[in-house]
Amino acid sequence: MKYDTLSGTSRSYGTGENSSPGEAVFVPAEAGPGTEEDAGWLLSLVSHGTTRGSELLVLNARDLTRAATVEMPRRVPAGVHGSWIPDRQA
Template identity: 35%
Template sequence: FHPLNAYDDGEQIVLEVPRYERVFDAVRNGPTESSPTFDRWVIDLEAGKVRTSRIDDRKHEFPRLDERLVGRRHRYGYTVADRDSGWFDTVVKHDFAQATASDRSFGDGKEVGEFVFVPRAADAAEDDGVLMGFVYDKAEDRSDLILLDAGTLDTVAAIHLPNRVPTGLHGNWVPARLRARPRPRCT
């Protein structure tokens, strides 16, 4: 539904994706028919075969990585996961080189949306930056904009908002140097 990344390693294509057993089959307005696991597909073009391996059995979605590495081999990826609460309440950092994952749970009654990676600088290391996303507090019916250190998943900042930001809302970070400059108006 939402791929993390795909890249060509020279001999095969590697994709990392939340994988649903069934999606939009009977329920047309959302992927609610099965829980998504986090899987890797390796497509061997020469042999004409696909290998599937499980990265994580938990329910995962909204995968992100350092956007500077889209379409290229990467070490880290970030997802949101469910600790059996019925909704996404945890941010997960996947280290594909070490085949490990570290978690940051926000606890009961909290629902996390997509967390976007923002590099500290244009030449920063792959996990040198922050993860930025919204966390909904069900008891207070409002959201916080949370910034996590991408290396440690510790909170860097929390901006308390007076209202709810719906989960499922996508976002991107575009550094100022890449934004289009306003065009002068013709009069």
């Protein structure tokens, strides 16, 4: 769900019946002059019950439209979290 604290409006993305989205991670677009605060993507692992598997859902953070879906080769259990660690420079 995306909540606008200035206008009091909210927008949500439905993942479907028997689907459980995980905590979304925000990945910012390349920053530059005039970049909006929500320019980037939301990544979430979505589990579709015990038999249908999982997918990585990529949403446009600005309007919550689907940008991509990556079917996972097997079910990813709930509670798995990602870590975004910058590349190390040698």
